[in-house]
Amino acid sequence: MTGRFITLEGGEGVGKSTQSRLLVDALNARGIDCIATREPGGTPGAEAIRSLLLDGDGFAPRAEALLFAAARSDHVERLIRPALERGSWVVCDRFLDSSRAYQGGAGAIGDDGIMQLHALGSNGLLPDRTLLFTLPPAEAKARLDARDRGVSDAIGSRGDAYHDDVARSFARLAEREPERFVTIAAGGSPQEVHTEVLRAIEPLIETLA
Numbered sequence: 001m002t003g004r005f006i007t008l009e010g011g012e013g014v015g016k017s018t019q020s021r022l023l024v025d026a027l028n029a030r031g032i033d034c035i036a037t038r039e040p041g042g043t044p045g046a047e048a049i050r051s052l053l054l055d056g057d058g059f060a061p062r063a064e065a066l067l068f069a070a071a072r073s074d075h076v077e078r079l080i081r082p083a084l085e086r087g088s089w090v091v092c093d094r095f096l097d098s099s100r101a102y103q104g105g106a107g108a109i110g111d112d113g114i115m116q117l118h119a120l121g122s123n124g125l126l127p128d129r130t131l132l133f134t135l136p137p138a139e140a141k142a143r144l145d146a147r148d149r150g151v152s153d154a155i156g157s158r159g160d161a162y163h164d165d166v167a168r169s170f171a172r173l174a175e176r177e178p179e180r181f182v183t184i185a186a187g188g189s190p191q192e193v194h195t196e197v198l199r200a201i202e203p204l205i206e207t208l209a
């Protein structure tokens with residue numbers, strides 16, 4: 001029996017990490033073995049690549065896309081696939097669709113390029129369900145200001161036009177793959193958003209019965 005693979009996507013500050021924690025706790029409480037992980041990161045090698053990508057001065061667009069794909073490859077091979085194969089569920093804060101939105105749609109690479117890197121790097125692994133959180137930019141910014149006190153990383157600090165493009169790219173992906181994506185308005189309280197998350201995941205839980 002393989003586990004289920006759930007990813008959380010959206011712009012910075014929409015509440016992905018908060019919802020990831022709530023979801024993993026809820027699944028564990030139902031007796032479902034489940035791990036939380038994140039991208040870029042999740043393994044020692046991928047966390048090292050995360051620091052290169054986010055804490056430095058940045059890379060040329062193709063190198064940036066390759067580094068995200070390389071981090072993902074290590075993460076899939078060493079953590080995600082083994083967990084799924086032993087029957088554990090995996091909840092991942094960002095995954096492939098972040099590369100499609102940030103490097104593919106808003107960046108210079110395009111969707112085909114990102115999907116080619118993913119085919120090579122991670123054997124094309126796709127999530128069973130992807131939750132896309134949406135929030136008006138001003139609300140996301142207020143949450144980020146409170147969390148990070150004005151400090152942002154190499155990608156978060158790109159301008160509003162870039163982040164608007166990212167949001168449009170995410171929306172297009174969700175439109176194109178309605179069977180995998182569920183879009184969740186993230187403006188409510190953490191508990192209200194969590195209720196919507198559980199509603200979106202319920203069909204996967206029912207397949208276990």
Ligand SMILES: Nc1ncnc2c1ncn2[C@@H]1O[C@H](COP(=O)(O)OP(=O)(O)O)[C@@H](O)[C@H]1O
Pocket residue numbers: 011012013014015016017018019143144146147186187188189190191193
């Ligand atoms: N539903 C919510 N309403 C208000 N604040 C929230 C909500 N969800 C998360 N936050 C807060 O907003 C900030 C960003 O949330 P976080 O989960 O880190 O977002 P992300 O992982 O998408 O960047 C954190 O300080 C978090 O505590």
Ligand SMILES: Cc1cn([C@H]2C[C@H](O)[C@@H](COP(=O)(O)OP(=O)(O)O)O2)c(=O)[nH]c1=O
Pocket residue numbers: 011012013014016017039040054068093094095096097098099100102103155156
């Ligand atoms: C996984 C991934 C992340 N990113 C970016 C999005 C974020 O700006 C950054 C990861 O930071 P993260 O810590 O996830 O940001 P936040 O919690 O604020 O949402 O890397 C990409 O550009 N491509 C990718 O494939």
